Structures are given as C-alpha cells and as structure tokens.
Amino acid sequence: MAHTVSRREIDSELVDGIRERSDTAFTTVYQLVASDLLSFAFGMLRDRGAAEDAVQQAFLELARAAPGIEGDGRSLRAWLYRSVRFSCLDEIRRRKRHPEEPTERLPDAGTSDPIDFPDPALQAALMDLSARQRAIVVLRHVLGASFDDIAEVMGSNRTAMYAACARAERSLERHLRAVESANHAASQHVKGQGTPS
Amino acid sequence: MIDQSTTSRLRALRIDVDPDVAERQTAVMLSELRAAPLVSPPVPVVAPRHARRRLVATLAATFALLVPVAAFAAEDTVPGDFLYPVKQSTEWARSLVDHGVVQQHRVQEFEIVVDRGAPIAVITDRFDASVAAVDEQEFELMRRVEEARERVRERYGVDLAPIVSGARDRDSSTGDPNSGNRGTSGSGSESRSGDGTTEPTAATTTTPAAEHQTDRSGSGPDGDAGTDGTTPTTAGQPEDAPTPRSGGDRP
Numbered sequence: 339m340a341h342t343v344s345r346r347e348i349d350s351e352l353v354d355g356i357r358e359r360s361d362t363a364f365t366t367v368y369q370l371v372a373s374d375l376l377s378f379a380f381g382m383l384r385d386r387g388a389a390e391d392a393v394q395q396a397f398l399e400l401a402r403a404a405p406g407i408e409g410d411g412r413s414l415r416a417w418l419y420r421s422v423r424f425s426c427l428d429e430i431r432r433r434k435r436h437p438e439e440p441t442e443r444l445p446d447a448g449t450s451d452p453i454d455f456p457d458p459a460l461q462a463a464l465m466d467l468s469a470r471q472r473a474i475v476v477l478r479h480v481l482g483a484s485f486d487d488i489a490e491v492m493g494s495n496r497t498a499m500y501a502a503c504a505r506a507e508r509s510l511e512r513h514l515r516a517v518e519s520a521n522h523a524a525s526q527h528v529k530g531q532g533t534p535s
Numbered sequence: 536m537i538d539q540s541t542t543s544r545l546r547a548l549r550i551d552v553d554p555d556v557a558e559r560q561t562a563v564m565l566s567e568l569r570a571a572p573l574v575s576p577p578v579p580v581v582a583p584r585h586a587r588r589r590l591v592a593t594l595a596a597t598f599a600l601l602v603p604v605a606a607f608a609a610e611d612t613v614p615g616d617f618l619y620p621v622k623q624s625t626e627w628a629r630s631l632v633d634h635g636v637v638q639q640h641r642v643q644e645f646e647i648v649v650d651r652g653a654p655i656a657v658i659t660d661r662f663d664a665s666v667a668a669v670d671e672q673e674f675e676l677m678r679r680v681e682e683a684r685e686r687v688r689e690r691y692g693v694d695l696a697p698i699v700s701g702a703r704d705r706d707s708s709t710g711d712p713n714s715g716n717r718g719t720s721g722s723g724s725e726s727r728s729g730d731g732t733t734e735p736t737a738a739t740t741t742t743p744a745a746e747h748q749t750d751r752s753g754s755g756p757d758g759d760a761g762t763d764g765t766t767p768t769t770a771g772q773p774e775d776a777p778t779p780r781s782g783g784d785r786p
Contacts (some may be wrong), residue, residue, distance in 0.1 A: 361565055368561055377549045401567040479545035507537040
C-alpha cells in the first residue's frame with residue numbers, strides 16, 4: 339500500500355522546529371513533501387531509485403543547513419525542490435557522460451512493476467523535453483504548482499515561467515504524438531507478422 | 536496549450552513514497568541531524584549549487600565593474616605605481632584605435648613626475664620615454680615637454696636635452712633660420728651652439744642631481760663634463776655619443 343501524506347502546507351511553527359533541529363519537525367516536513375519531491379524527481383529522471391536518492395539527498399542537506407534556514411514554509415518547500423532539481427541535473431549530466439555505466443544502486447524489485455511506470459508513452463515524451471522544460475511541466479501539471487512557486491524553484495520570474503511552460507507544453511504534445519504514432523506503427527507491424535498469410 | 540486528456544495523464548504520473556523507503560530515509564535524515572554540528576554557519580534559503588552559481592555571477596559582475604574603475608584610477612599613474620600595469624594594458628587596447636594615446640601618456644607621465652618632485656633618475660627616464668614617443672610634428676606635445684623640461688631646470692638645476700635639437704641640427708644644416716623657434720625658445724636651447732659644442736648656461740650646476748645626470752649620459756664624475764664647467768646634460772656630449780633621446784628610438 340502506498341504511503342499517503344496530507345497536502346498540508348509547511349507552517350511557520352514547523353520552520354521554527356526545523357531551525358531548532360527538532361526530530362518531530364523534520365519527520366513532519368518529510369511526510370508533507372517527500373511524495374511531491376519524489377514525483378518531481380521521478381518525472382525528471384524516470385528512475386525511481388535515482389529519484390529516491392535525490393529526495394534523500396535533499397533532506398540530508400536540510401539537516402546540515404537547518405540552523406541557518408531562513409524564510410517561511412513556502413521558502414523551505416522551494417529550497418527542498420531546488421535541492422532535488424540540482425541532484426536530478428547532476429544525475430542527468432552523469433548519465434550523459436557515462437551512458438553505459440549502471441546506476442550505483444540496483445533498482446528495487448518494484449521498479450519493473452508497471453505501476454512504477456504509468457503511461458510509458460507520456461513518460462517517453464517527457465524524457466524528450468529538455469531538463470528545464472521537463473521540470474516546468476512536472477511542477478505545473480503533475481504537482482499542480484503555481485507559476486510563482488515554479489519561478490521560485492527555477493530561479494526565474496512568473497512571466498518567464500508562463501512563457502516557458504507554454505513552449506514546453508507544445509513540445510510535449512508534439513513528442514507525445516510522435517511516440518504514440520511510433521508505438522501504433524510498431525503494434526501494427528507485430529500484428530501483421532502474427533497474422534497467418 | 537496542452538489538452539485536457541494529456542493533463543489528466545500527467546496528473547496520474549504522481550507517485551507516493553513507499554512506506555519502507557520513507558522509514559529508512561527518515562532514519563538516515565535524523566541520524567544526519569544528530570551528527571551535524573549544533574551551530575551551522577548561516578546559509579541563504581537556496582540550494583548550495585544555486586548559491587555557487589550566484590557567487591560566480593556576483594564575482595563576474597564585480598569584476599566587470601572594477602575593470603573600468605581601475606582603468607580610470609590608473610590614468611595618472613607612472614612607472615612604479617601600483618596600478619601602472621593596468622594603465623599599460625588599457626593603453627595597449629586604446630592604441631589599437633588611437634595611435635596618439637601612447638604619446639599623450641608618455642608626456643603626461645613626464646609632467647607628473649616633474650610635478651611630484653620625483654628623483655632625477657625617474658624624471659630623466661620619463662623624459663627619455665616622452666622624447667622617444669613624441670613625433671616632431673606633435674607641436675602641442677612637444678610644447679608640453681619643453682615646459683616640463685623648463686620646470687626641471689628651475690627645480691633641479693638640470694638641463695635636459697632640448698627635445699627638438701635633432702630637428703634644429705637638421706634645420707641648421709639646411710640653413711633654415713626660423714626652424715629653431717619651434718617651441719624651444721627660452722627653454723635651454725642656448726646651452727647648445729650650432730656646431731654642437733656646449734656653452735655654460737645659467738642652468739649649469741654641480742648638484743648631486745646634476746652629477747647623476749652626468750653619470751647617465753656616459754661621463755663619469757671625473758669626466759670632462761664634470762670638470763670643464765659645461766652643463767652636465769646630454770647636450771654636453773660629443774656628437775657621436777648615445778643620448779637618451781636618440782632619434783632612432785622614435786617611432
């Protein structure tokens with residue numbers, strides 16, 4: 339059964355608890371945002387193991403930086419998203435440099451489960467986008483983030499994010515159509531081969 | 536704009552953390568929290584790599600601002616000053632589009648060291664540099680050199696070689712009676728006669744500075760220049776002696 343968390347926002351009390359290095363505050367914040375962060379990382383990497391590593395890394399960085407954390411709950415959430423995003427970009431760069439090299443950790447048994455890869459055509463189309471476009475689309479459409487929040491995570495402004503999102507959506511639709519027509523052609527080919535002449 | 540069905544499909548990509556993974560990650564996080572030092576240095580609410588990128592951008596912007604400021608501050612420097620290498624760099628760049636900048640700078644440096652009351656060795660060095668740089672057709676620059684040279688004569692009692700003496704020599708050989716008046720009147724040209732011999736002038740001194748000048752011009756303290764009462768300047772040298780402003784140095 340999947341671990342479910344509430345969609346409660348991080349309030350100022352929790353941020354204070356983080357600054358004071360409270361175990362309870364850390365655990366609560368983890369429960370509040372870990373799934374969102376995982377979905378974000380998974381959308382970026384299409385690899386559940388690597389996505390979990392990125393989330394873990396974000397919370398380890400938070401544990402080290404806790405006393406100096408500033409801002410409110412929204413800032414803290416954006417801080418975590420940024421940390422995950424940078425871990426994902428590092429992983430993407432590492433894969434480009436060493437495309438043959440397997441990831442350090444083996445995928446969990448559940449990785450091959452179709453539930454872990456819902457809608458492979460859509461995910462393949464997502465992977466055809468640039469890392470920046472992918473991040474924007476995942477934040478906007480998978481996690482339902484506002485353009486202000488996206489701007490804070492991406493280090494940009496709301497207007498730029500609105501325009502970038504529109505471009506990313508057009509690219510996604512184009513790639514999705516290409517992937518689906520390729521899949522369709524492949525399935526027709528398989529059917530044709532299976533039909534006795 | 537993305538269509539509704541794709542939006543729904545994207546929403547379905549959301550996944551949750553596995554309970555076992557959540558438990559393990561929480562334990563690792565709390566363990567790190569206890570191991571971390573109690574007082575961490577304050578960090579901004581940005582991820583570390585983002586902070587590094589911002590630091591690089593800040594440094595680049597600072598550098599971009601400092602370069603013109605340093606170039607401006609280096610305008611009035613002379614050799615030996617801290618910012619003189621900056622002036623040399625900007626001078627090289629500016630000389631690509633403005634050939635007069637090198638001459639302007641050499642003359643300006645000569646004026647600066649004279650006004651500062653620098654040691655005579657520095658003054659003669661900048662004088663040589665300015666004479667080597669200034670073209671004889673640059674009457675305004677030549678006039679400035681002559682004026683600064685006059686100040687040297689008044690302050691140090693040293694008569695540096697007149698800047699246009701080469702031209703005078705050349706003109707005198709052609710018999711042009713007016714050529715000697717170009718920016719040199721009353722500036723020490725009387726120390727040198729038309730046939731190259733030297734005559735005592737009001738600037739003739741035996742100050743240590745003058746002795747230094749004598750050393751630079753090739754005559755030792757016990758040489759003729761120091762003993763026959765002639766002006767201890769390059770003007771007192773034989774015709775074939777190398778002078779600090781030999782015509783061959785000019786561009």
